[in-house]
Amino acid sequence: MSTAKGVVKNIKAPTGTQISCRGWHQEAALRMLMNNLDPDVAEKPDELIVYGGGGKAARNWESYHKIVETLQRLENDETLLVQSGKPVGVFRTHEEAPRVLIANAHLVPKWANWEEFRRLDKMGLTMYGQMTAGSWIYIGTQGILQGTYETFAECARQKFEGTLKGQLVVTAGLGGMGGAQPLAATMNGAAFIGIEVDESRIDRRVETGYCDIKCTNLDEALDKALDAKEKGKPLSIGLLGNVAELLPKMLDRGVIPDVLTDQTSAHDLQLGYIPAGYTLDEAKQKRESEPEGYQSDVLDSMVIHVETMLKMQEEGAVTFDYGNNLRGQVADHRGMEEAFNFPGFVPAFIRPLFCRGSGPFRWAALSGNPEDIYTTDQAVLEAFPEKESLHRWIHKAQEQVQFQGLPSRICWLEYGERAEMGAKFNWLVKEGKVDAPLVIGRDHMDTGSVASPNRETEGMKDGSDAIADWPLLNAMLNTASGASWVSLHHGGGVGIGYSIHAGMVCVADGTEMADERLERVLTNDPGSGVMRHADAGYDEAIKTAQERGVDLPMVE
Numbered sequence: 001m002s003t004a005k006g007v008v009k010n011i012k013a014p015t016g017t018q019i020s021c022r023g024w025h026q027e028a029a030l031r032m033l034m035n036n037l038d039p040d041v042a043e044k045p046d047e048l049i050v051y052g053g054g055g056k057a058a059r060n061w062e063s064y065h066k067i068v069e070t071l072q073r074l075e076n077d078e079t080l081l082v083q084s085g086k087p088v089g090v091f092r093t094h095e096e097a098p099r100v101l102i103a104n105a106h107l108v109p110k111w112a113n114w115e116e117f118r119r120l121d122k123m124g125l126t127m128y129g130q131m132t133a134g135s136w137i138y139i140g141t142q143g144i145l146q147g148t149y150e151t152f153a154e155c156a157r158q159k160f161e162g163t164l165k166g167q168l169v170v171t172a173g174l175g176g177m178g179g180a181q182p183l184a185a186t187m188n189g190a191a192f193i194g195i196e197v198d199e200s201r202i203d204r205r206v207e208t209g210y211c212d213i214k215c216t217n218l219d220e221a222l223d224k225a226l227d228a229k230e231k232g233k234p235l236s237i238g239l240l241g242n243v244a245e246l247l248p249k250m251l252d253r254g255v256i257p258d259v260l261t262d263q264t265s266a267h268d269l270q271l272g273y274i275p276a277g278y279t280l281d282e283a284k285q286k287r288e289s290e291p292e293g294y295q296s297d298v299l300d301s302m303v304i305h306v307e308t309m310l311k312m313q314e315e316g317a318v319t320f321d322y323g324n325n326l327r328g329q330v331a332d333h334r335g336m337e338e339a340f341n342f343p344g345f346v347p348a349f350i351r352p353l354f355c356r357g358s359g360p361f362r363w364a365a366l367s368g369n370p371e372d373i374y375t376t377d378q379a380v381l382e383a384f385p386e387k388e389s390l391h392r393w394i395h396k397a398q399e400q401v402q403f404q405g406l407p408s409r410i411c412w413l414e415y416g417e418r419a420e421m422g423a424k425f426n427w428l429v430k431e432g433k434v435d436a437p438l439v440i441g442r443d444h445m446d447t448g449s450v451a452s453p454n455r456e457t458e459g460m461k462d463g464s465d466a467i468a469d470w471p472l473l474n475a476m477l478n479t480a481s482g483a484s485w486v487s488l489h490h491g492g493g494v495g496i497g498y499s500i501h502a503g504m505v506c507v508a509d510g511t512e513m514a515d516e517r518l519e520r521v522l523t524n525d526p527g528s529g530v531m532r533h534a535d536a537g538y539d540e541a542i543k544t545a546q547e548r549g550v551d552l553p554m555v556e
């Protein structure tokens with residue numbers, strides 16, 4: 001239902017083979033934009049917010065309608081430019097060029113802080129695009145599920161002999177991304193408590209099968225979780241309350257988690273983290289009437305939260321930052337440098353994967369038919385019979401993941417593997433094995449596409465954490481390679497001032513041209529990650545480049 005130019009309720013992406021655009025690339029962008037705002041996918045669709053605090057798909061409703069209209073008239077040799085969620089120009093390019101180029105939330109470095117961003121946002125001049133919100137390739141909580149599953153699995157391999165069975169995982173934040181944690185933990189065998197201040201978020205995770213049960217009382221949650229831990233049974237509990245209040249209470253009761261992390265939206269001091277003692281309504285009122293006082297209360301709570309995490313770490317909890325800049329906030333605003341005594345999840349668990357060009361490859365079925373995803377699942381399983389954990393993941397996902405919006409899948413694939421699957425998927429479309437084209441994309445949190453010193457590029461071997469040339473090169477390379485749409489964002493994951501990152505999406509429409517574009521994009525995109533890590537001196541990346549023939553002039 002749409003009102004003339006205003007809010008659209010209950011957006012659903014069109015499905016099937018009838019298209020309203022002049023080509024599948026434009027149609028795919030249109031459907032994926034709409035899919036991002038589907039109420040089954042987005043966290044707050046009425047406000048155009050998809051996930052991650054205030055991560056939006058379009059600047060405002062007027063821009064949304066204009067993007068839709070423009071995509072529908074866009075020719076196959078034209079490119080639409082989107083500036084922070086607003087469609088600003090259409091230019092003649094050529095058929096193999098991207099149909100859409102997106103830049104979100106960029107500010108000149110001296111001005112790149114939240115205060116300036118919010119001032120400009122209020123004036124209607126910019127938009128926070130997070131990572132996949134403003135680049136139209138968010139696929140719901142599954143998008144982060146495998147990454148979270150792999151992170152917990154790697155943690156288990158490193159610290160608990162390969163399984164989290166009999167271990168207690170504690171975290172906070174069950175939002176769009178954080179909501180993957182309970183299922184990822186139980187898939188690894190753990191007992192799990194996720195503290196969440198917004199009851200509707202817990203209900204949503206329970207309804208969609210991501211979380212087993214809700215508790216409103218700490219003691220009840222602890223009894224149940226400790227009993228499950230004792231029995232070695234997987235159980236996930238969404239515990240209603242504020243982490244800055246409940247985590248210290250856990251410590252007082254002498255309960256030390258085996259694994260401890262956090263996925264509140266700590267990157268955003270206004271929208272992302274509710275201070276202790278506040279209801280959601282009180283928080284909303286105070287952030288509007290007294291934003292500075294509110295921010296100070298947020299930071300007070302974060303200090304308590306991080307102090308408690310540090311104490312639990314001292315008592316033996318395997319503690320890590322899960323990419324929300326919680327450590328950076330208390331270090332930068334409260335001088336609490338010791339927050340960095342616990343590591344970020346990338347140096348702790350993910351970097352070796354990045355060195356092999358591995359990252360979160362994802363795809364969606366534009367037909368809307370779940371069978372198409374099962375067909376692609378089968379193709380992945382057949383392509384990599386030796387990859388045991390990939391097989392385990394696909395089977396678990398088939399059993400336990402409910403699709404949100406367009407049916408989709410994610411799995412981490414390496415350099416070489418992604419191009420192989422791109423060719424396979426295009427063949428499936430060409431041969432009519434699936435009902436309609438597939439879109440293939442990825443998170444911006446990937447091997448070659450991000451500069452984020454408190455997250456993906458924390459503690460790089462050569463000290464190049466804050467060098468942001470790499471994501472720019474990645475975006476330009478994907479544009480030159482002929483992706484269907486390419487995006488370059490500022491501030492995703494960790495907030496304004498802290499990251500620059502790029503995204504790409506490529507459509508498999510079964511044509512020969514798609515074969516060529518997919519081969520180039522899905523080789524070069526992860527190749528740029530191998531390049532970035534080889535350049536930083538990681539042996540594994542240098543070895544990958546040598547074995548797979550990635551041409552790096554300065555790397556011997």
Ligand code: NAD
Binds near residue numbers: 147174323
């Ligand atoms: P979200 O805004 O959808 O959810 C955050 C949740 O935290 C909300 O449900 C909110 O109610 C809850 N919360 C806020 N303050 C709380 C408090 N004091 N106590 C308990 N609960 C509280 O965000 P999201 O999409 O789930 O992302 C969470 C964070 O993780 C963001 O900072 C995001 O940038 C980051 N992130 C990490 C990764 C990764 O790969 N690790 C990927 C994407 C996003």
